[in-house]
Amino acid sequence: MAPEAEAEAEARARDVLAELRRLRTRVPLLSGALVAGTDGLVLAHDTPDVEPERLGALTAAALGVATRMAEATGRGGFGELLVRGESGCVASYAAGPSAVLTLLAEDRVDVGALHIEGRRAGARIGELIDAASRRAARPAPPSLTSQQQPPHPGPLPPRS
Numbered sequence: 001m002a003p004e005a006e007a008e009a010e011a012r013a014r015d016v017l018a019e020l021r022r023l024r025t026r027v028p029l030l031s032g033a034l035v036a037g038t039d040g041l042v043l044a045h046d047t048p049d050v051e052p053e054r055l056g057a058l059t060a061a062a063l064g065v066a067t068r069m070a071e072a073t074g075r076g077g078f079g080e081l082l083v084r085g086e087s088g089c090v091a092s093y094a095a096g097p098s099a100v101l102t103l104l105a106e107d108r109v110d111v112g113a114l115h116i117e118g119r120r121a122g123a124r125i126g127e128l129i130d131a132a133s134r135r136a137a138r139p140a141p142p143s144l145t146s147q148q149q150p151p152h153p154g155p156l157p158p159r160s
Contacts, residue, residue: 012132016044016125023103023121027114031088032104035095035125038063043099043129050104059092059102066092080119082111093118096126098133 020033024046032047032055040060045052067078081092088107091114095101101122105114 008132008135012128013044015128015132017046019121019125019128020044020046023117027103027105027109027117029106029109030103030114031106033121034059034102035099035129036060036102037099047104055102059100062092063100080115080122082115089114091115091118093122094126095122096130099126099129101125 016035020035023033024030032045032050034045034047034050034052034055035043036056036059037043038060040057042052042056045055047055062081062083063078066081070076070078078094080094083090086107089105089109089111090102091105092100092102101118103114103118
């Protein structure tokens with residue numbers, strides 16, 4: 001990866017991670033948060049008790065099923081998914097066209113607040129990722145060939 005692209009990816013990951021941490025302060029019963037590409041590649045995570053790569057892969061698999069289900073029933077593209085377990089829930093939200101935000105919450109979480117904050121964070125993270133992608137897609141300025149180089153002015157005349 002080119003140094004500029006690598007620096008851009010690191011900056012994006014820092015921005016997304018900062019958003020995840022803000023989200024965890026707004027929803028106290030969150031126990032983890034992860035952003036993955038639609039392919040399951042982890043972009044950022046704050047998941048102390050869960051292996052992020054595994055959760056990213058499961059997020060991509062769940063996204064595939066949820067997307068097909070929504071489309072097959074005429075409900076449009078993917079928006080969000082909620083899975084309730086015996087001791088909490090997992091919620092995934094669209095984060096722009098190329099990423100998904102997955103949240104892990106304790107069983108006493110206010111699901112309404114979780115949805116409000118998850119949707120808001122998903123939209124913000126989508127904006128961060130899309131902006132970074134647009135910057136990375138900009139063509140680099142052309143470099144000058146030796147024939148296009150401005151002439152070297154030569155040495156400066158001595159000062160008197």
